[in-house]
Amino acid sequence: NNTVCTVTGANAIQGESNVQIDSSGRLLIGTTTEGESTADDLTIETSSSGGITIRSATNGEGNIFFSDGTSGTAEYEGTIQYNHGSNYMLFFTNHAERLRINSNGKVGIATDTGSGLINTRHAGTNQQVLHVKADLGSNNGRVLNIFTPDTDNTTAPFRFQTGNGYLFQCDTEDVFTIAHDRRVGITETSPAGKLHIGGIGSGDIVAELTSGSPMFTYRNGSNTWYHAGKHPSDDTFVITQGANTTATELLRI
DSSP states (O other): OOOEEOOOSTTSOOSTTSEEEOTTOOEEESOSSOOOGGGOSEEEOOSSOOOOOOOOOTTSEEEEEEOSSSSGGGGGSEEEEEETTTTEEEEEETTEEEEEEOTTSOEEESOSOOSSSEEEOOOSTTOEEEEEEEOOGGGTTEEEEEEOOSSSSSSOOOEEEESSOEEEEETTEEEEEEOTTSOEEESOSSOSSSEEEOSOOTTSSOOOOSSSOOEEEEEOTTOOEEEEEEOSSSSOEEEEESOGGGOEEEEEO
């Protein structure tokens, strides 16, 4: 009970009580006081910086396993692993890889591939890939979500979802806004209509095509179409009503 192991001699641990195994089987190094009760089986204390070194072969792995059993996957339900052959670090939960940090510092979440600084992968349609939540006092629960496409085809889009709005900035300038009431503003953060372009000046709205006729098209509530733009066969500006192929000319400049 409370046996103290003291090692002496050249290049050995010096002094009394450097290594101690107490009556509870806890290993204490450099101290006689165990750590916090949920992590006190091994306690190491130094007078300055401290740590543990796991030295493996250049083509081997260094591992820390978290186990709740003596066989099968229960022996490595959680894992921290460093692969020296390729110099990447892995983190396992539920005996499967969940996060990888490659040798170049790029991070993979649920994937080991990708060229971005942060990469992730999610199988299946309409699956939540990212969830960001802001707790702002009385306005708690403000969230931003990104979902995978809801259909398995090449044209289905990713879905960005929030109960608030979006604001895109260039440097510190507000450039593009989607307000909480679904109104869109360009250089306007409080759009007054479905589309509000603020501070319009010379050249702010440009329609240009290398061929054909650039046209702006408007459809009212009764499904009537109006078009304004360059005439397809000359250099005049026209306003027309109706489908493109059967439009009635209303104004020509």
